[in-house]
Amino acid sequence: MATRYRCPNCRTNRSRFNIIEQNAYAVKLDPQTGQIIEKYEAGVNPGPFHKMYSGPERRLQCAVCGLNENEQTFIKFGEKQER
Structure with missing residues (x-):
């Protein structure tokens, strides 16, 4: 429609x-260099201190x-x- x-x-x-x-994806960055340490796949829980994207x-x-x-x-x- x-x-x-x-x-x-x-x-x-x-x-x-x-x-x-x-297209949002969750990552963990190194605080000194800004390099991506870990990229979380869809459906994987990144931990208690990482809120997943919930926007439009x-x-x-x-x-x-x-x-x-x-x-x-x-x-x-x-x-x-x-x-």
Whole structure:
């Protein structure tokens, strides 16, 4: 199903967007060098002091004004205009 977007910042853009697919992965870094010590696979518990990413899978950026927000923000603002 197609979704209508509208930028809540510039309020005019309804057609030009950058869809950002987020691919987060958990790593443990060496604090002195910044090198990756360990990369955790999906489904593997990295330990009690490492919270796994729980943000959105997609973000949207308005290609007119540059606003970068959660996709739901653009969807909700697009629904407001329809009414």
